[in-house]
Amino acid sequence: MILILSQSSMEPTTEEVMDCLEALGEPCVRLNGEDLDGDAALRFRVEAGTADLAFEVDGVELPLAEAGAVWFRRWLHERRAEISPSLLTAQDNPKLDYELRRHLTLESRKLSDFIFSRLAGLPWLSHPHRASLNKLDTLNRAAQAGFATPATLVTTEREALRRFCETHGTVITKPAGEVEMFLDGERSHFLFTTTLDLAAVDALPARFAPSLFQEMVDKAYELRIFYLAGECHAMAIFSQADPQTQTDFRRYNRERPNRMVPYRLRPPTEDRIRRLMADLGLETGSLDLLQTRDGREVFLEINPVGQFGMVSKPCNYGLEKKVAQLLMRKAADGRRS
């Protein structure tokens, strides 16, 4: 039996893995973050040295105890309390309102951590506590694993940035953490990768909040690689031809989507990826690399909860089935040990 931790909405990949498990004859049970929010009746008991966990849906208890392996696919949108409208009837005290929301967020994280700790004895694929990497640390480790990496600078000083530009030419700025999308009513604001030439640098104030800059690498195409238990599944994304997606393929061009095709990595690159993922203690994840015009591969970043639908479908890699098979092997190994 495979336990899938997921979200209850907009998860075609979760559902396809469930179909693959069914076709392979392996039962599974899905637990969604929303089950903490009322989708299920919940009962955690810690008494006289025993702790037990129960989720009941339509009067039937979810068979968590039968799980032989856990797949951490997603969980819940933790800050949902923070982005909902005010919690106070009279919206007179925004600071109090925020304190309440922040506490609700931390409360639900504590309960989630309790659930995860109860499952610690099982083999996992992906894990919430290893689901967030530090971009700068990863860049450093990638270089140690033998990857070419773009020169990176975090600074508050315009002068430091100018010197950096003088040596590396046009630079890009991007979040130190994740690409963010700010909902603003009818419009959304995206913190995509953006280029800065010397003129744009001069227009900045002498000091600013710590910001991350990187040399802009002249790319022929991008590589997105889904790594799963030692195997690399690579896809090339041709975002260069289209000015809209040149700096960040996420800025989708709906009329003529970027070309996405299977890519065969060179063996040395695959070895580097395996070394790096082992160093980070990750069994799965998505890596973003760039292929430069003069044929060099440059490492950009890793997303530990790698999305594979985006690579699996255009390249027909059947990754949903591969994930299902890996989970079954883990459950089988778990039973033997």
Added chain:
Amino acid sequence: MKKRMERLDDELFQPLTAAQQRRITAGSTPVTETPITLRETFGEVDDYIRDGDNE
């Protein structure tokens, strides 16, 4: 036997007419951006996952 090379502006190689092409099927509106890519790209890192720190 080497193939004779025809010119592309020949009537034979012009696209089908719009009426002919109008797809009556599900595929009528090509889905260039499937729910997967939209959701996966942006929903890639939800907060819980991003926080990760378990102080």
Added chain:
Amino acid sequence: MTSSEPNTAGAPREPVFALFACCIPVKGARRSVVCDLQRQSFQFIPNGLYEILTEHAGKSVAEIKGFYDHEYDEEIDEYFTFLLHHELGFWCGEPDRFPALDLDWETPERITNAILDVDDGSRHDYGAILGQLDDLGCKALEVRCFHRCTLNGLRAILEAARHGRLRSIDLLAGHLPELTPDALESLAREHPRVSRIVVHSAPEQRLMPPLRTGVTIEYRTEVIDSPRCCGQVHPGYFVVDFETFAEGRKHNTCLNRKLSVDARGEIKNCPSMTRSFGNVREVSLHSALAQRDFAALWSINKDQIAICKDCEFRYVCTDCRAYLRDAADLYSKPSKCTYDPYTAEWQPPADMPAGIHTKGASE
């Protein structure tokens, strides 16, 4: 840049033209096409260009021109300009990094799509039928009401799909005044599984603009009152996408993993065929599916079908095995297709009065 040793062994070779893996050439008797599976479209090309793209793949333009003794330099330049303009390929310095698309097709569902026919004599237990389709993993259903169907009649069918595994329901229903655009739009909103509604025998032809969710509602004047109307083959039914293209290599693009229940409840490959595998009131869909030759027709692909095997559309066209040009030959071309791949012309549509019923092939 902390660079490691240069990745390309030696200087990168002179770039050669490479098709993107999702752009696949298909040869026809008189002309060929390049199928763009990602952007779901195709371009006609001369068979000469097909030869260049296949037999001379990976060669430089100069080598290709040389092979043809420089008789067609102009045409060859025109070809590559055309291919680049439509972004079907790119100049590639390392062709061995870009493998072809693996066209092995697999899906976990035992049944991917189903047809359920209804007429004024039908007494279907929708809950039972849809429940069994769910167990088989079916995700797409087309319900064809040949009679004039009421809103409540449609609602009863859609109710049975609530909470299930279906992701798409296409409805075909005979016209009644109550089936107004507003009524159908609210029906679609009430049941988001509905992807498409076609009202036949309508007083006037009308195609409504798609809803924000992409759902389309259409009124057609033609009368669709029996399975005999099925089997139409024309570009309106072409599909250019990876799954259908890959499935079409080794499977029948209409019948593969399809299960049908006709208006009388008989379980068939398709309602237009006469062979029944039992009535749904007595036999389960599972046991019908388990019968040895239920899947016999699933593997008849276009390369085995006369004339279709020479047609450039064979991997974008969905087949029909019920209405055949020669009813006695299971591998003959669909009778309702009017295209001649040897002259690349569409004959005027021979008006097939709906009454003529060609014997089901597997009788």
Added chain:
Amino acid sequence: MDDDRKDLFERLTPEARELAPVGYRFLHASPTRAATIMRLVESKHYRAGGYVCASFRKPISKCCRQDDEL
């Protein structure tokens, strides 16, 4: 800078501008609502509250004649 992009940054208070990394000056605005709204339903089989619906990739039956003839 075209007006779309300086919009959010301009609306930050002076203190907030000090806290915001340089990227906030270059936010890319675009309409929130995706071109097509996703159709979500409940599926008990998958324990999904928002099961994504989409039309099937190919025609299931083919009863309609070609349009330009009608």
